[in-house]
Amino acid sequence: MAGLADIVACESSICSIENSELRYRGYSIDDLAQNATFEEIIYLLWYGRLPNRLELKALKQDLAENAVLPKKIYELLHLYAPWGNAMAKLRTCLSFLTHFDDEVMDHSFAADHRKAVRIMARIAAIVAAIDRIRKGLEPIELKTIRPTSLAEMFLWLLTGEKPAPIAAKALDTCFVLHAEHELNASTFAARVTVSTMSDIYSGIVSAIGTLKGPLHGNANEQVARMLEEIGELSRVEEYIAQKIANGERIMGFGHRVYKNGDPRAKYLQALSGELAEWRDDRRWYELSLKIEKLVYEQKGLKPNVDFYSASVYTYLEIPRDLFTLMFAISRTSGWLAHILEQHENNRIIRPRAEYSGKTEVKWKGISER
Ligand SMILES: CC(=O)SCCNC(=O)CCNC(=O)[C@H](O)C(C)(C)COP(=O)(O)OP(=O)(O)OC[C@H]1O[C@@H](n2cnc3c(N)ncnc32)[C@H](O)[C@@H]1OP(=O)(O)O
Ligand SMILES: O=C([O-])CC(=O)C(=O)O
Numbered sequence: 001m002a003g004l005a006d007i008v009a010c011e012s013s014i015c016s017i018e019n020s021e022l023r024y025r026g027y028s029i030d031d032l033a034q035n036a037t038f039e040e041i042i043y044l045l046w047y048g049r050l051p052n053r054l055e056l057k058a059l060k061q062d063l064a065e066n067a068v069l070p071k072k073i074y075e076l077l078h079l080y081a082p083w084g085n086a087m088a089k090l091r092t093c094l095s096f097l098t099h100f101d102d103e104v105m106d107h108s109f110a111a112d113h114r115k116a117v118r119i120m121a122r123i124a125a126i127v128a129a130i131d132r133i134r135k136g137l138e139p140i141e142l143k144t145i146r147p148t149s150l151a152e153m154f155l156w157l158l159t160g161e162k163p164a165p166i167a168a169k170a171l172d173t174c175f176v177l178h179a180e181h182e183l184n185a186s187t188f189a190a191r192v193t194v195s196t197m198s199d200i201y202s203g204i205v206s207a208i209g210t211l212k213g214p215l216h217g218n219a220n221e222q223v224a225r226m227l228e229e230i231g232e233l234s235r236v237e238e239y240i241a242q243k244i245a246n247g248e249r250i251m252g253f254g255h256r257v258y259k260n261g262d263p264r265a266k267y268l269q270a271l272s273g274e275l276a277e278w279r280d281d282r283r284w285y286e287l288s289l290k291i292e293k294l295v296y297e298q299k300g301l302k303p304n305v306d307f308y309s310a311s312v313y314t315y316l317e318i319p320r321d322l323f324t325l326m327f328a329i330s331r332t333s334g335w336l337a338h339i340l341e342q343h344e345n346n347r348i349i350r351p352r353a354e355y356s357g358k359t360e361v362k363w364k365g366i367s368e369r
Pocket of ligand 2: 180181183184185255256257304305
């Protein structure tokens with residue numbers, strides 16, 4: 001089956017998608033989008049249940065204490081600051097972090113969970129450092145700020161200023177919505193990697209490399225490029241008609257599993273509208289609404305999670321080439337949940353291929369070829 005469509009490749013108790021209903025550990029995404037914080041989601045994904053007040057406080061403290069980066073990461077980022085793709089930098093930094101973790105090859109339950117906290121805590125700080133260092137700015141020191149959530153911490157580390165509550169809350173909701181999605185391509189890559197009993201860092205590096213593609217996580221950046229290219233409402237019709245006539249894909253639309261709409265999209269659309277009012281700039285929101293209407297009318301396709309996240313991140317003034325890194329920060333929680341689950345009951349993932357090449361070919365000496 002091309003692209004392994006509809007093939008069940010493992011058993012998992014983390015996330016379900018049935019009849020277009022998305023659930024994390026049994027909780028509907030509708031419930032979670034309206035009530036949960038990202039830290040509660042991390043706990044839910046890793047431990048299978050919601051934390052009580054004390055457990056949540058302990059996790060938040062643990063994340064805050066582990067977010068400090070090794071100095072060498074900053075040196076690495078200075079080394080290649082002027083060049084390169086931001087997502088590739090994140091992939092390199094995660095790989096580099098391996099060298100600062102004494103428990104890399106300890107796959108026990110307790111060590112795996114300690115590493116999960118370290119990775120989750122650091123990834124947001126790395127993304128902020130990537131941006132500041134390439135702009136010639138000093139990274140913000142964690143001890144100088146007092147964030148109350150990972151989302152707030154990220155925005156504060158990125159800009160050097162305490163974010164507005166509406167911005168921190170919007171990013172937190174984005175993190176809730178992007179955290180987990182069953183056996184999407186990047187999660188599958190992470191599970192395959194650690195099924196060889198390779199280490200957690202290698203699993204996350206594989207996942208980041210997989211999320212980087214425009215058919216998966218990078219679609220959000222491509223949507224933002226499309227919004228900018230279109231520029232104004234009067235150009236949407238012509239632009240979309242041209243894309244369709246050329247047989248090109250419209251980024252942020254379509255989905256392997258949801259054929260009748262992604263249940264996360266309406267929350268991102270609402271956030272985009274809310275932020276448009278807050279910024280007093282409805283352009284990106286209105287462009288998105290019109291694209292959505294035309295693509296549905298002409299192709300029958302509905303937006304996926306990447307479509308409205310592009311205008312949301314634009315309103316949050318996050319640099320466009322960091323959009324996929326935003327996805328990575330959040331999805332790290334889901335990747336880690338799957339890695340922990342894979343290690344708990346491991347069997348190497350090694351499917352078969354149906355051979356479609358030549359058979360029984362006879363060897364020819366080099367002078368006969
Ligand atoms: C977080 C995420 O990863 S969400 C997905 C992010 N990716 C994107 O937004 C990129 C655009 N979307 C796509 O490329 C696809 O819809 C995917 C990759 C998400 C899903 O791919 P698949 O399940 O393999 O669907 P497939 O590629 O077979 O498409 C089925 C049909 O719909 C069409 N189609 C699917 N998505 C789109 C799109 N965005 N624009 C135009 N046509 C599309 C295909 O051309 C194909 O038509 P055909 O049968 O006439 O050839
Ligand atoms: O499940 C998928 O194929 C892609 C997706 O929506 C996600 O990873 O959130």
